[in-house]
Amino acid sequence: MKFSADPNIVDFVKKEIYADGLEYTPLRENRVAIKVKPEELDKLAELFMKKFEARLIHATAVDLEVQGFEVLNIYDFSKVKERLVVILKAKVDKDNPSFPSVAKVTWQATWAEREIKELLGLNPVGIPDPRHQFLPHEWPNAVESGLTGGQYKFESGSQTKEMYLPLKMPIEESYQSLIPIGPYHPGVIEGQIVYVKVEGEQVVAADIKTGFHHRGIMKLIERRGYNKGVFVAERVCGICSAAHGLTYVTCAENLYDAEVPDRAMYIRTLLVELNRMHSHLLWVGVVADVIGWKTGFMLTWGLRERVMDIIEAITGNRVNYGIWRMGGVSRDVSQELAAKARRTVDALKEECGKLLTLVAEHPVVKSRLIGVGPLTKAQAFDGGAVGPVARASNWKIDVRADNPPHAMYDPKVISWEVITDDNCDTYGRTLVRVKELLVSCGIVSQCLDYLAKTTGEVRIKPKTVPAGAEAVGLNEAPRGELAYYMRASEKDSNLPHAIRIRTPSYRNNAIIPLMLVGSNLADVPVVMGSTDQCLACTDRVEIIDEKTGSRKSLTWDMLVNLSRRLSKQ
């Protein structure tokens, strides 16, 4: 199956968006890159969002070494034209690295621009919230802090404007009046701090600090190259590893003129949907656990094991499947296995339906979930919610329908539907996930039917990647839209020059403070859990440039020394 560009879309871009005198490159898969002046970024953002209801996928920047930086704003136009993605590129000088902030126009760009600011040192002019998000509080200032009570306490003199202050309070005040939930809290396995300000048991303000999982993954992939990089990409997140693997390979395939056999497409779809099933079952279990229903946790995790069995039989591993290759997959699914798995899925579907209606109807579960963590459609749009969180706010976005990552989601090939819900709260999110689980069951059985009947190639050798090619890969991960941006190196055909990952949790975590306000303290873990937050996903960011790297690692050494000193005391 080959990908193609729609001529209508080229017309559309030329007529509606493409202003004269700007450089315009159509890319594969209906992606279009437009070069603009940096001053126009915010105006265009306003135009796109108002006129075309475009959605900002990601704002990021690429270091072009001597030539300066390139700021990239990637927009999704799928509501106007099918599968159209526009990449706005603006070159910024090294000497004066500033550009107008898009976060002024739409709040959802805040995290992305904070990331650009803290990691690349660019200056988004007019950004409403300039604090650090992923790096430690005092970076890159000298570490003069002592660690007390899981919170950094600053000595006087080390404070600067950029320093991380929860809710922008003076540090002494915040230390007294905020409850830090994290960095370790049994409600969420991973490390993060959510600062909540409470009156009685009511949350009046909340702020989130992440970055404890910052692993520099994008840099790792840039070093490893295309073929080895897929294994790193899979390990961005162990829960939605199939989505990451698939998006990585589709993005890399978009760089060159790729051809992928049909059977491989079906296997990919099958795995991504199985992955979604296990992830949603896991989520239902975790939420049941968070609201204290151990039985619900056990029952859903028991069912999840059956999904894991199928995955393990197909790929040989339960978590990281390792079968994604550019141009196909590395393992075939035998016909017997497909037929056997089909029977399991049928039984599973019945049990899932039975059990999960019980979960959705349980009176105490309902009383714990209804009205908790409200998020209106307008808030979801401005905050840039994706995936089940957005769909539970009655906003119908689903990459599988709007911007199919590969043709298997075509309604002519496989029948399925997008689930939305108008509850706009945690209960709605539960319902969306539960129903999606059953939809996934349907897709999986259709894929298995195809695999049980046919045989064929599963892998075609990839071609060389042309120098300087660009691509965007999109896919619907269990938690929402997952986006990869890749740019091939000019010098080496094996290495990408830049790779950027925008995970769904990155967006959904950003709006957690919005949802927390007004809720009960007891509901904080539920609200946090309701977005299915995955910090391993969120904190993968890395845009560091080599020049400043040395200074930063020095700071790290100081931090290490400091912590050693502390532990000796």
Next chain:
Amino acid sequence: MSTEIKILKQVLSNYSKPMTLNYPSAVSPDRKYSQIPAGLRGIPERDNDKCIGCRACYFVCSGRATSIYDSDAKRKVEIFLFRCTFCAHCQEACPEEAIKMTDKFEIAVAKREDPSARVVTELDLLKCKICGTPYASKKFVDRAYERLMEKIDQKVKETVSSDFKKVDGYCPDCRRANGVGFDTHTKKHVWLEGA
């Protein structure tokens, strides 16, 4: 209330048939010991006879778990399981099909130095006759010769064979420096390490 009764029914039906496996008990009268599917990617194993030390696994390893240590007359090819991601990429890349993922998965070791945490193959290295630096494993050269002889045209077989004998024992650098050349253009067929 009816929902609670439904759930009660569900949990009561669970009572009679727990889904727990008997792991780690090896004696399993009623239920299975563990779930092991056919294609499980467990601990990799290397066939010492088949491995020729060609370094293909080293080049494809994403986690840098495979490493090659050359020390006097021995090449050690090693997979350090503490860094292995069990992705089976090396199994795919191995030209001699020496690496295989087994379905063993129980490895718990107390020390980094534990021998069971490493999959090691030792190979004889060939040393250059002039400068004394090791340049390729003996098996690798032998296998290369064998494959070359299999595939090459019958007409040039003898010349190529004599060529091979001629360069045998010199590292690529010394070969170039000392003017040991080929009589035939065999670069397409013989690929010596570093050449």
Next chain:
Amino acid sequence: MGIIDKARIYSPWLYHLHCGGCNGCDIETLAALAPRFDVERFGIQLVPSPRHADILLTTGCVPKQFIPMVKRIYEQVPDPKVVVAVGSCACGGSLFYDDAPENYAILGSPDLLIPVDVYVPGCAPKPEAIINGVVQGILKLAEKASKKE
């Protein structure tokens, strides 16, 4: 062997310390608690506070931002204690650890900070492998306790 030493083997409590891996090992650890593998058969329990734990189960490689927390949590676990490192990341840094040039964000495996007693490689290890590792950890725990007395 005294009754308390026996009790130590019979009732190991785990504290799960996620250092910063990909979550894969964490869900597998949780899956070991779930019905299929149910470690409560042997009295193993997951406890929410490190103060109650006997076995510290670490997963993932340590990002540099986590260094103070890892040390602190290790110190909070009362003696005798055992550390079980689960997953290739926690054993040797796996994919995320680079020697040259060094990964600026990752310190490496937790054994650079705290003494690790049992390593369970795997990416991610099967829940059975984790149980196997924890059982080895229990034996170590008994050994450690008897040495102290």
Next chain:
Amino acid sequence: MIDPIFTIVSLVLIIPIALFLGVIYQYFFRKLSARFQWRVGPMLRMYGDLKPLLGTTRLLQPLYDILKLFGKKTVVPEVSRKKLFVSSPYLSLLFAILAVLFIPFPGMPLLSEAPYSLIIASYLLIASILFTILGPVASGSPWAAIGARREVELFLVSELGFVLSVFSVAIARQTLVIWEISKGEQTLYLALLSVTAGALMLAAMMGKLHIKPFDMPEAEAEIVAGPYTEYSGKLLGTYYLTKVFMLYALVGLFISVFLPPLASSILWLPLYIVAALLILFLLTAVQVLNPRYRIKNAINWYLKVLAILAVVNFVIAVYIWLVL
């Protein structure tokens, strides 16, 4: 009056008996919830090949947990008020054991013959719970503080139902001596009253024993380990031991007050155990079926549903006492 020597002997005997039964109750509770949750739970009979290492049975699993905790290092946090922090668990245990002495066991009236034993036993149980609150408050951990606060709220509201339901029976039977209640004659009215009051008592017990949906003080995902967050080693073990005695005491009190004459004679022992396990079965069923309430909902439930019912029940009891 029974032989004083027998009383002394039985007072000594009851403590190991209570410990054993409490442990068995807890084991039963854990095992049953596990089976309801599709899994096996602590094994009654260990796999043959693992017996040398892991023991033949885990019937005493809760006891092993406690014993292990006694073998661990005890950490006393710097920021805590040390005297209160260290003494609370022991005092709590002491009061729980004292309460056990006032609750009859089949064939052993113990101190339950003493006048006002019902009031004394109730007070001792309250005192024991009080010290499970005071210790955590002294620990200085915010999670413990929140947990303790929830515990106080829950304790206050559940105590209302507890006291009203227990004393309604006492009033109807016109005595405050547990032993006399437990061997009292059954009449139709009293039996009916026992059923209603017993149901209320069960609901109140859920709050005291932290059965879901009333386990907010120990809500793992919300407030770490709740009151016990900072406790470790011996002190934690003592608290766990208190829980064992508390479970025994509450179940014993329930049977002797609401199910006479099961606790009155040694002949009833098998039935006593069966009744205890039945009560536990009911509690387990509630536990596995329900998620946790918010503290607000729980207080509402206790005050608006349970308290009103308990008051009505009490009024009926008074009516029975006065009229019938």
